[in-house]
Amino acid sequence: MNILVIGPGAIGSLWAVKLQQDGHRVSVIARQTKSPYQVQFGEQPCSFRNHQIEDIRNADLILITVKAWQISSALSPLIHLIHPDTMLVLMHNGMGSLTSIGTLLQTHPVILATTTHGAFKPSPSRLIHTGQGETFIGAANEKGCQCQFLTDVLHHALPEVYWHHQIEHALWRKLAVNCVINPLTALHQCANGDLATPEFQGIISALITEITAVMIAENIPVSLEELTDHIHQVITATAKNHSSMHQDVFHQRKTEIDFITGHLIRTAGRHGIPVPENEALYQQIKALEKQWES
Incomplete structure (x- = not known):
């Protein structure tokens, strides 16, 4: 071809x-x-x-x-x-x-x-x-x-x-992983595996709870327990990797936050679902981007 x-x-x-x-x-x-x-x-x-x-x-x-x-x-x-x-x-x-x-x-x-x-x-x-x-x-x-x-x-x-x-199901599953790993590793400038440490478990749990609620509202087959296990498996399997958003923030480049966490927030808004933890990460990344632009 x-x-x-x-x-x-x-x-x-x-x-x-x-x-x-x-x-x-x-x-x-x-x-x-x-x-x-x-x-x-x-x-x-x-x-x-x-x-x-x-x-x-x-x-x-x-x-x-x-x-x-x-x-x-x-x-x-x-x-x-x-x-x-x-x-x-x-x-x-x-x-x-x-x-x-x-x-x-x-x-x-x-x-x-x-x-x-x-x-x-x-x-x-x-x-x-x-x-x-x-x-x-x-x-x-x-x-x-x-x-x-x-x-x-x-x-x-x-x-x-x-x-x-139903490719949307696979895309949502990848989005869920990215909503957790990408902004956290970008803001803390750490490898994916660092998210397995105790200090991140509270925020990760809160993020996954919000993401699961939105996915259920979108009729994506998911459970809180299964999604939690999947995201932690990805963190372990990619422990030495640096996310694309980590690299973008390190090099002060525009990120994909609008199409990752931003998409989750817009979808949550259509369903009237509050996602304050994801919203906070989104705003922190956008604040960094604004600093670079100025």
């Missing part, structure tokens, strides 16, 4: 490398415009065509791995070049980004994806796969329902990959 990756950060680069190794023709659109885009993966240097118009026009699949708030600005200049049959896969933290792709949702097959693979770029040209995970994909519109075969394509490159007929 002709595959274009828009936003080859850590996760985008991991998929680009794995898909290229699996025999696909992979190109990218990276922040830097020089071609080729190069990244060192283990002992292997990998090179990709970058910012080539014909790669946009010829793409069978476009994997969009920019941050949620960057999607609109990343796609807007390219819309007139993307073929109507080109499949669009959105893979990022958070929820609520579909409105940002505008008419593409009506004209193209759109698939939502969530992954628990860990990836890290200690430098712009070096990539580390920090943890095995699994990926769920599912249709965001009617045309996307015809793309279930992508499960096999992606699974062959970077297993495990599953098709989820």
